[in-house]
Amino acid sequence: MRKNKQERQETLKQTIAENPFITDDELAGRFSVSVQTIRLDRLELSIPELRERIKYVAKRQFDDVKALHEDEVIGDIVDLQLDASAISILEINQNHVFSRTGIARGHHLFAQANSLAVAVINDDLALTSKASIHFIRPVKAGERVVAKAKVTQKERVRTIVEVNSYVGQDHVFNGIFTMFRSHGGKDRLQS
Numbered sequence: 001m002r003k004n005k006q007e008r009q010e011t012l013k014q015t016i017a018e019n020p021f022i023t024d025d026e027l028a029g030r031f032s033v034s035v036q037t038i039r040l041d042r043l044e045l046s047i048p049e050l051r052e053r054i055k056y057v058a059k060r061q062f063d064d065v066k067a068l069h070e071d072e073v074i075g076d077i078v079d080l081q082l083d084a085s086a087i088s089i090l091e092i093n094q095n096h097v098f099s100r101t102g103i104a105r106g107h108h109l110f111a112q113a114n115s116l117a118v119a120v121i122n123d124d125l126a127l128t129s130k131a132s133i134h135f136i137r138p139v140k141a142g143e144r145v146v147a148k149a150k151v152t153q154k155e156r157v158r159t160i161v162e163v164n165s166y167v168g169q170d171h172v173f174n175g176i177f178t179m180f181r182s183h184g185g186k187d188r189l190q191s
Helices: 005-018 024-031 035-044 050-059 106-119
Strands: 076-081 085-091 126-135 144-154 158-167 170-181
Touching (some): 005 024, 005 035, 024 035, 076 106, 085 106, 106 126, 106 144, 106 170, 144 170
Antiparallel strands (some): 085 144, 126 170
């Protein structure tokens, strides 16, 4: 059953607050209304479009990447808490996909996840020593991949990072990365 306008707008505000990366198309599907209705609701509620929301999230203060240069990260980092968690976004375009099928090449999803696993490490040197990956569903041109990294175990020279990637609500990739770190820093150790 469809919600009335006021209920829909309240739920819309809450949904966008929880996931600022959700698209108007995804919102329209979730609320069973047209994209135009979502745009009008956002306008009435003074909620900016997706591109502006992403810029806002990216401008918030977060830790600086240490283990590699920010421009070496595949995708745009929108949140980074060193030795804890990180989020990046990768827009899949025609350069990322097989021309015959329009499906993203797996190495792009892996590169996004792996570079995020390196970026989350609070050390000057971090290298992937082992990775266990699982591609859950194909990603197509035009889709936005949100990768979320979480440090699950930290030792002096080894850190385990789990990365899960999503397109909307669809889980598309999972990776467990064993990262080697050069020294870990005595003041940061939490074995």
